[in-house]
Amino acid sequence: MRIDIISLFPEFIEAFYQHSIIGRARAAGLLELDVTSPRSFVYDRHRMADDTVYGGGCGMLMKAGPLYAAVETVRRDVPKRRVILMGPAGSTFNQVKARELAEYDQLILLCGHYEGVDYRVEKYLADETISVGDYVLTGGEIPAMAITDAVARMLPGVLGSAGSAVEDSFYASLLEYPQYTKPASFRGHDVPPVLRNGDHAKIATWRRTQALARTLQLRPDLLAHSQLSAKDREILARLKKELEL
Structure with a gap:
């Protein structure tokens, strides 16, 4: 290009x-x-x-x-x-x-x-x-x-990881999930244990839930344009109850 x-x-x-x-x-x-x-x-x-x-x-x-x-x-x-x-x-x-x-x-x-x-x-x-x-x-x-x-960022090879652009906020009309780096504990604030246990399936579920939660709280307008699975809709329904939305 x-x-x-x-x-x-x-x-x-x-x-x-x-x-x-x-x-x-x-x-x-x-x-x-x-x-x-x-x-x-x-x-x-x-x-x-x-x-x-x-x-x-x-x-x-x-x-x-x-x-x-x-x-x-x-x-x-x-x-x-x-x-x-x-x-x-x-x-x-x-x-x-x-x-x-x-x-x-x-x-x-x-x-x-x-x-x-x-x-x-x-x-x-x-x-x-x-x-x-x-x-x-x-x-x-x-x-x-x-x-x-x-x-x-959308062009092949420009980003170091092929998945990086796909995981960016707004790419799929969702805000990105929270991310952390070392140290595991900083001024009394800890990295969520799920991210440190090595269970990639649980990490993927946590990240998707967090992305949906952040979008619901901060940019609910984006959800109308998101491609949501049946599981996503279940998570959103639960989050709305928890957040009393």
Whole structure:
């Protein structure tokens, strides 16, 4: 897979590309990553990628021309390609969308800045607009990095363990079960004995129960989208009685 981020601040994105799981995946050739600045396609003396807003108003708006040129330069001739604008008017990003985007051969993520981008970018250049939440950020770089990270985790070989992504919170519309590491006792708080007894069947049952319990208590809305077995429903019924829900 290839992911291209179009940003006025390429050094910010490059730093993200070089570290942790993303950096290792890139170095191993599991994920092709690049960043392109719209300023590379501006040829006036001041290299202005933005301009004032028609009709008046405060702030500056990113121009359509440099963004179109950047996308046309980086896009590859692949079967499945998606151009995505980071913006507050888009659908909210979640794990389902991450899995969907992981099926593409190339993602091109457009980062707005200042007061946003010329609407013709959203309407005619982008295939869709995605938001990472109902709050305001300075630009689209942080959302683009969040999407890159979430999508990369879905790709074969990117994580050290094939099961890691599957066990992540939200992957199956459930929160992840609690996890512990050494020491077994810390400041009077002990690791649950079931995790130390070596009985993998009991550990699996405990983990599933804990995942269901945490989801029921903290994010009950997720349960409507979860694939629950008959045993899961029995556990949930018992938990609701215990919690008096």
